Amino acid sequence: MKLLIIEDETELSKSICDYLKRDNFFCEAAYDFDDAMQKIMAKDYDCILLDISLPKGNGLTILKELKNLDKADGVLIISAKNSLTDKLEGLNLGADDYLAKPFHLPELSARVAAIIRRKSFNGKNRIVIEDLIIDMQDKVVSVKKTVIDLTRKEYELLVYFAANKNKVVTREAIVEHLWGDHIDMNDNYDFIYTHIKNLRKKLVQAGSVDYIKAVYGMGYKFSIDEKSRSKKG
Amino acid sequence: MKKADPKKVKLLARFSMVNLMVFVAIFLFSSVLLYQLTKIILMREMDDDLSGIENNIRSYVNEFNKLPNTYPLDEERINFVLTGQQQVAKSFELTQLFSNREKKMHNFRKLVFPLWFNNNWYKVTVAKPLEGMRHLSSALVKISLGTILITIIIFIFLNRFMLKRLWRPFYESMAIVRNFKLGKTSSLQFASTSIEEFSFMNESLLLATEKAELDYMLLQEFTENASHEMQTPLSIIRSKLDMMIQEKGLSQKQSELACAAYAAIKRLSRLNQSLLLLAKIQNQQFNNSVSINLKVKIEEKIVQFQELWQSNKVSVQYQLKQSCILMSPELLDILLNNLFSNASNHNVPSGDIVIELEQHQLIISNTGSSTALDENRLFTRFYKESANSNHNGLGLSIVHQISKVSEINITYQFTNKKHQFILTW
Numbered sequence: 001m002k003l004l005i006i007e008d009e010t011e012l013s014k015s016i017c018d019y020l021k022r023d024n025f026f027c028e029a030a031y032d033f034d035d036a037m038q039k040i041m042a043k044d045y046d047c048i049l050l051d052i053s054l055p056k057g058n059g060l061t062i063l064k065e066l067k068n069l070d071k072a073d074g075v076l077i078i079s080a081k082n083s084l085t086d087k088l089e090g091l092n093l094g095a096d097d098y099l100a101k102p103f104h105l106p107e108l109s110a111r112v113a114a115i116i117r118r119k120s121f122n123g124k125n126r127i128v129i130e131d132l133i134i135d136m137q138d139k140v141v142s143v144k145k146t147v148i149d150l151t152r153k154e155y156e157l158l159v160y161f162a163a164n165k166n167k168v169v170t171r172e173a174i175v176e177h178l179w180g181d182h183i184d185m186n187d188n189y190d191f192i193y194t195h196i197k198n199l200r201k202k203l204v205q206a207g208s209v210d211y212i213k214a215v216y217g218m219g220y221k222f223s224i225d226e227k228s229r230s231k232k233g
Numbered sequence: 234m235k236k237a238d239p240k241k242v243k244l245l246a247r248f249s250m251v252n253l254m255v256f257v258a259i260f261l262f263s264s265v266l267l268y269q270l271t272k273i274i275l276m277r278e279m280d281d282d283l284s285g286i287e288n289n290i291r292s293y294v295n296e297f298n299k300l301p302n303t304y305p306l307d308e309e310r311i312n313f314v315l316t317g318q319q320q321v322a323k324s325f326e327l328t329q330l331f332s333n334r335e336k337k338m339h340n341f342r343k344l345v346f347p348l349w350f351n352n353n354w355y356k357v358t359v360a361k362p363l364e365g366m367r368h369l370s371s372a373l374v375k376i377s378l379g380t381i382l383i384t385i386i387i388f389i390f391l392n393r394f395m396l397k398r399l400w401r402p403f404y405e406s407m408a409i410v411r412n413f414k415l416g417k418t419s420s421l422q423f424a425s426t427s428i429e430e431f432s433f434m435n436e437s438l439l440l441a442t443e444k445a446e447l448d449y450m451l452l453q454e455f456t457e458n459a460s461h462e463m464q465t466p467l468s469i470i471r472s473k474l475d476m477m478i479q480e481k482g483l484s485q486k487q488s489e490l491a492c493a494a495y496a497a498i499k500r501l502s503r504l505n506q507s508l509l510l511l512a513k514i515q516n517q518q519f520n521n522s523v524s525i526n527l528k529v530k531i532e533e534k535i536v537q538f539q540e541l542w543q544s545n546k547v548s549v550q551y552q553l554k555q556s557c558i559l560m561s562p563e564l565l566d567i568l569l570n571n572l573f574s575n576a577s578n579h580n581v582p583s584g585d586i587v588i589e590l591e592q593h594q595l596i597i598s599n600t601g602s603s604t605a606l607d608e609n610r611l612f613t614r615f616y617k618e619s620a621n622s623n624h625n626g627l628g629l630s631i632v633h634q635i636s637k638v639s640e641i642n643i644t645y646q647f648t649n650k651k652h653q654f655i656l657t658w
Contacts, residue, residue, distance in 0.1 A: 009465055015472035019479075053461070080464035083518075084563065102468035102502050105475035168478045172495060179537070191544035217488040218478055 001025045001116065002043070006036040006062065007051040007078070016049065019105045019167070020112065036062050040071065047115050048075045049108075050095070052086065060086075063093045074119050076111055078103065104173035106164045113163035127162045129224060132208050134159060143208040153178055154199045161212060161222035170219040196220060245400075249392050256388075257381060264377040271373055275366045276342070280325050283344035286311070286359045294350055310341070312358040313348070320347045321356045330360060339364055402426040406435055413442055415449045453516045460509035467505065471498050507627040510567070514634045519561040522639075527556040527565075531590055534569050538577070542586065545577045547599075551588040556595075558658055560639035568635045571628045572597050572654060579652070587651070593658055598651040605647030612643075 001024055007013040008031050017027040028045075030036035033056045040048070040062065048066070052059030063075060075095040079086060087098045096115050099108060117125045117136060127134040131144050139155060141148045150158065160177050161169070171189040178195075196212060204210050211222045286309060293301045303311045310330060323346040330341045343360035406423050413421060421442050423435035477483075478491055513519065531553055542549050558565070576586045576599040584600035612633035636643040636656065646653040 009469060011469045012465070012472055015469070015476050018476055019472075080461045080468075083513075101464045102471045102498070105472055170475075170478070170495060172499060173475075179540075191540050194544075215478075215488075216485060217492055 002045045003027045004045040004048045006030045052079045067094045106169045106173045110163040143206040146206045148206045168221050260381040279342050310360040314356040316354045316356045320354045402431040456512040519564050527558050528553045546582045547580045548585045553590040556592050564635045571632050595656045598653040
């Protein structure tokens with residue numbers, strides 16, 4: 001899997017790269033317009049992260065160029081602007097998704113995962129983690145053929161964890177993913193605890209390994225043994 | 234316009250008053266002057282007349298060597314009195330004599346002069362009536378006063394009539410300026426006027442408002458740009474924190490520190506977003522009004538907020554009637570988010586929230602602190618009940634701004650120990 005990060009802030013680009021890279025995932029970075037144009041013309045990428053507020057040329061121009069080259073799907077726009085008009089324009093030009101800065105890295109990861117899944121399998125896709133199978137199309141979760149009855153939030157939580165395997169994810173990030181950041185939760189994270197507890201219980205009861213671990217004072221981590229094969233089927 | 238009328242009358246009335254007083258003074262003065270001059274001139278005419286008679290008498294006496302006859306029916310009274318050796322002085326006087334014509338005492342002008350005849354001095358008195366003159370003077374005065382009166386009346390009517398017509402461009406311009414709000418993109422339009430001063434005034438007003446508008450735009454742009462600039466360092470910090478917590482072997486202390494840093498970043502990020510939002514709202518960037526089914530929207534929101542309310546142990550009751558509102562959907566979303574969040578975040582455990590929706594009114598009440606909030610400062614930026622609360626104090630400010638641009642009226646009340654926000658449109 002090849003990922004291109006078009007972002008002029010080098011520190012941010014580095015963080016994204018570090019967070020997202022894994023065994024079969026390679027990140028390339030472009031820090032300005034010319035570099036970006038060069039790279040998109042030379043290669044194909046599975047996912048492109050595009051900061052539209054680039055110096056020396058608008059990121060939207062790159063997007064238009066990608067559209068011309070018929071490479072526009074798989075683009076996730078990251079932008080400081082968060083303006084509705086920019087958002088609409090970006091999506092109209094064929095971008096997949098739009099994420100406003102400042103974002104949580106796990107959130108970014110979840111969005112990238114969604115894009116890649118969509119691209120690779122065009123709807124017929126499943127996440128397979130050892131015995132756990134998440135059918136994205138039918139939204140059904142099963143362990144060893146046993147179907148688990150999850151609420152919508154529990155399902156989304158599981159998918160989120162699957163996109164951030166072995167990463168410590170803060171409660172904050174989880175709340176923002178599940179409820180958006182417009183609702184002021186008042187730093188009350190007790191109900192997150194309830195959701196996670198229920199999810200873990202259901203998984204374990206159906207015979208799954210208890211992947212979700214609490215990380216003291218921080219959040220949670222979906223830990224799986226690195227050696228075992230995890231296939232994003 | 235009613236309130237303006239006293240002021241209007243004041244200017245023109247004051248001008249009129251001064252005008253009037255001067256006018257009247259001039260007229261009175263000139264009437265008096267006219268009267269006096271007329272009297273003097275007529276008197277002189279009279280005296281010349283009497284002197285003429287004196288000459289006639291003297292020539293008659295010289296020619297005929299006898300005193301002329303006097304006729305009692307004459308208007309002129311001529312009298313000869315023997316004074317012997319005494320020579321009287323010549324003089325003109327006023328006197329009262331019986332008038333045959335009018336059958337009563339009247340004013341006469343008499344000339345007394347000495348006449349030497351038959352070796353004797355005579356005192357001759359010639360008198361003529363002054364009545365004609367008096368009538369003339371009286372008529373003149375009456376005409377003068379009549380003219381003053383008519384002039385004054387015409388003046389007053391003219392004022393009343395001209396008042397409205399002349400000042401209209403001024404009041405039209407003032408109405409336009411009074412309605413002027415910074416942030417409206419269309420420039421002011423003043424009606425064209427043929428009066429130089431008003432034209433000048435309109436030009437000046439246009440210039441001033443355009444300058445203010447420009448400065449305002451620049452300020453808004455600056456605020457927006459500053460906000461945008463802040464997003465990137467915030468992203469970097471957050472991303473570094475996200476990476477840092479992945480490190481294995483973080484001590485408890487380090488975790489706590491990271492947690493605190495996260496929380497602060499979130500607050501800063503929220504604050505920045507809110508400020509940006511406020512700037513955008515004031516900058517008219519949300520001017521896409523759509524008719525929204527408010528009942529459905531609120532029902533959706535209630536579902537969204539269920540968990541938050543439950544976890545805060547707050548019970549919610551609602552009564553929703555059919556209702557529609559015309560505004561930007563984005564702004565409505567933010568408005569409801571802020572109001573609903575506030576209703577639970579500022580609540581107390583086992584408290585409650587009541588939502589009542591009617592066709593043109595929405596009331597959101599919640600239990601909370603036992604004292605009323607400060608109405609005057611409630612919607613100002615950064616108003617916070619307690620000093621170190623987690624909230625940035627911009628929530629209500631945003632609510633207020635949204636209400637303003639969406640033409641919603643919002644008020645706060647503290648009734649029955651509940652904090653109530655009442656929105657009407």
